[in-house]
Amino acid sequence: MSDLRETKPIKGRSATETRRVMRVFLRNPLSILGMSMVAMFFVLAAFAPMLVPYPEDVTGAIHMKQRHLPPSSEHWFGTDEVGRDLFSRVIYGTRISLEIGLIVVAVGAGIGVPLGLVAGFFGGWVEQLIMRITDIFLAVPGILLAIAIVAALGPGMTNAMVALSIVWWPGYVRIVHGKVKTVREEAYVEAGRALGLNSMRILFRHVLPNCMSPILVKASMDMGMAILSAAGLGFIGIGAQPPIPEWGAIISEGRRYFSVAWWHSTFPGLAIWFTVLGFNFLGDALRDALDPKMRMQALG
């Protein structure tokens, strides 16, 4: 019996299934595009300090003689109202945005996934309690609740991340809860119970691996959405504060000068757009490969 208890966890996919997923994933041109875009953002973020031509402009340098220079070979994206190189600031902004995205999604999934697992697996009053609290958080658009939280905590990048993390977890609870409800009826979970494995072990070694597809797809889509939301908070002035080169904050700074310097708000906006698009492509392709039935949810 003890030997049986040490058997390897039943993985969500067999080797053949993994090969099928890889084949579907790699055959889709959007997945290659999405993966390349996302890989490029990570490379830019990782090496940003080495890649930017004017590192001092990333923080608070002022060169009033160079203010609002249009894009040129020296300043690819032009300069801002105090003469800082916008290319340097936008490239460095990749690092900030990816950091925000990763933290928000990791915290959101870190809270939401275990809660969804517990609610779906144990049922009863625990499920009722968790799901009703989740409903409350899903009852308004996340960005509105995030604004309310930032209003309470005070403006700033850290507080914006805290606020977004607080509104991000309920989505994971709902998606994992739904999936666990179907997975827990599977024969291998029954078998685990029959073998006398404890609930936590069944939950994390057998149920969780089988819920990974929707979690991965959601996480990829959410990276883009979290970056977009953080930029929104920066734009309305309660997220990252100047001179931090966060994309939303740069767009907000450039707003006043559009008639004389169109490039100021245009390039950071394009950066947000491409980033969100990249993560969307990746999430879309992952969904098509892992779980085609999820199309309806993910198209939202």
Add this chain to the structure above:
Amino acid sequence: MLAYIARRLFFLSLTLLGLSVVTFFISRVVPSDPARLAAGPYATEDMVQKIRQEFGLDKPLAVQYWNYISGIFRGDFGRSIRTRRPVSQDLGRFYPATLELVLFSLVVFGAIPGVMLGVLSAYYHDRWVDQLVRPISIIGLGLPGFWLALMLQSLVASKLGLLPVGGRLSLGVSSPGSITHFFLIDSLFTGNGRAFLDALKHILLPSISLAFPAFASITRLTRAEALDVLNADYVRTAWAKGVSGLRVLWRHILRNAMIPTTTMIGLRFGWMLGGTIMVETVFNWPGLGLYAVQAATFSDFNAIMGVTLLIGLNFGVANLTVDLLYGVLDPRIRYE
């Protein structure tokens, strides 16, 4: 059916009650001091204390919550620390502007073109219409609404001067009456053509900015659903019977593809209530979003809570409406 609606409304009210607890907790258990903020930087401690008493901020938390929630049942959302008016009065003023913007945007620039292009794109699969529509719907997905708003405002309004830069009506054009508080509808009712045209010009850019992501996802979903339906037996049967192309498109393809699309439109209505916050800020649109942002920068919590609860109510009602519409479109669905 009635029992189903009653049950859903009961759960919605419980959820809103929960939401009031959450927002109240967030707003009261915080490091910032709204009374000090309202009093201004040069206020003495006495003045701050007076504001605290005036707004009941000196009472125990449970008493504050009880006063707040019992007030709501009388239609009293407390007073705004920023505008100094009752929040219910502010909400009544700004809510119609937001609702008009979101509904106009969703219907005119989101749902109608989204569904039409989605069906056409599927109907003419892999032809030029499809090849034109697909990239538009894909690139629209990641487009930041507030940035699109800014670009449209700067180019179309400021640079080219084709449409107004912001607001709901031009200076000198008086409000077209207060029947529905929707300027487009009220100006039509009162036969005020000048106000109608002016309101229409003002609403165009904000609604295009707000609708684009919704348009993109509605197009994509409708296209995907219509493609599925196109291969269904009943569509082939209809073709074989010699039913005309338009009739097949309307009666068989569109009607069946609309079932999931309706859910998407309902979901999008909720999302647009969030997206409108940014768009209203760009276009200075006097709605709930702009009100919420101004309240947030002023730590005006009664106002923020009022907006949150009102939007929560809209969100819940929209979800319920979608579920009910589902039954109308698909008679196989029964409510228990």
